[in-house]
Amino acid sequence: MGDKRQRARVQGSWAQPRVRPTGPKPKCPSGAAAHVSQSASAPAPAPGSTSWKGGPRSYEFQQPAKPIREVPVEKVIEKSGVYDISPGPSGVSRLRLLTDFLPQEDADWMFSTLLAELPWSQKTNYRQGDAYDEPRLTCWYGELPYTYSNSTLQANSQWHPVLSTLRASIESHSGRSFNSLLCNLYRDGHDSIAWHSDNEPSLGPRPVIASLSLGDTRIFSLRKQPPPEEVGDYTYVERVRIPLSHGTLLIMEGCTQDDWQHQVAKEYHDRGPRINLTFRTIFPEL
Numbered sequence: 001m002g003d004k005r006q007r008a009r010v011q012g013s014w015a016q017p018r019v020r021p022t023g024p025k026p027k028c029p030s031g032a033a034a035h036v037s038q039s040a041s042a043p044a045p046a047p048g049s050t051s052w053k054g055g056p057r058s059y060e061f062q063q064p065a066k067p068i069r070e071v072p073v074e075k076v077i078e079k080s081g082v083y084d085i086s087p088g089p090s091g092v093s094r095l096r097l098l099t100d101f102l103p104q105e106d107a108d109w110m111f112s113t114l115l116a117e118l119p120w121s122q123k124t125n126y127r128q129g130d131a132y133d134e135p136r137l138t139c140w141y142g143e144l145p146y147t148y149s150n151s152t153l154q155a156n157s158q159w160h161p162v163l164s165t166l167r168a169s170i171e172s173h174s175g176r177s178f179n180s181l182l183c184n185l186y187r188d189g190h191d192s193i194a195w196h197s198d199n200e201p202s203l204g205p206r207p208v209i210a211s212l213s214l215g216d217t218r219i220f221s222l223r224k225q226p227p228p229e230e231v232g233d234y235t236y237v238e239r240v241r242i243p244l245s246h247g248t249l250l251i252m253e254g255c256t257q258d259d260w261q262h263q264v265a266k267e268y269h270d271r272g273p274r275i276n277l278t279f280r281t282i283f284p285e286l
């Protein structure tokens with residue numbers, strides 16, 4: 001899939017402008033596979049020679065059978081603001097980014113306190129019955145348990161005082177209330193979270209997720225869900241990339257969880273630890 005997307009991008013953006021042949025449409029001598037053919041009358045070049053002897057070089061241009069499809073250019077969001085990343089299909093998907101939500105000194109001491117004092121552990125998830133360890137550490141706060149990827153984080157109402165303070169300030173900034181928190185610790189650049197949407201039934205329709213980042217910067221990527229006719233092929237979908245730095249608050253709302261997926265991919269250069277706090281609301285009746 002990655003390879004397909006790369007080939008499509010090379011064709012779409014880097015290829016030379018398409019030359020339209022004038023005159024009658026050339027016929028493909030040996031079926032649709034031959035896009036550029038060399039004249040059959042031209043003999044092979046002499047060994048070591050750099051030019052063809054014995055006749056002019058001639059090429060026949062064959063239009064590709066299907067029009068070349070452009071891969072949309074990935075959008076980058078780096079500045080604070082409100083971004084409507086799509087108007088549908090389910091409704092508006094909206095991101096609010098605040099890069100300096102926490103002053104640097106507060107972000108610094110909160111990061112080191114949470115890194116040292118939260119009960120971090122590695123969760124085991126299940127895919128088609130097979131167990132795998134999440135490539136990051138987590139802990140959960142909330143009156144209710146939280147289930148995703150076929151395993152459950154147990155209820156935990158012992159909020160760390162730093163987390164209670166942060167919850168109150170994010171609630172007063174956003175005008176939303178949150179009863180739960182999933183904390184993620186990416187120990188280094190090899191830790192990650194795979195493509196997913198926060199769309200568990202217990203989060204209710206159109207959940208609002210407030211995500212606070214502390215520590216090293218990591219790239220938060222979003223990709224749009226493909227329309228049904230693409231049968232799960234993400235090659236041509238819209239993409240957004242947001243570097244989430246120390247003290248940045250990102251709020252996802254509207255239809256973001258219906259129409260988009262997000263991830264934090266592994267990186268192959270050195271990254272220090274990063275904590276991400278995702279405040280959510282869990283509905284007991286769902």
Ligand SMILES: O=C(O)CCC(=O)C(=O)O
Nearest residue numbers: 182184193220264276278
């Ligand atoms: O680490 C992040 O920024 C994203 C975390 C996330 O996607 C999640 O907890 O669902």
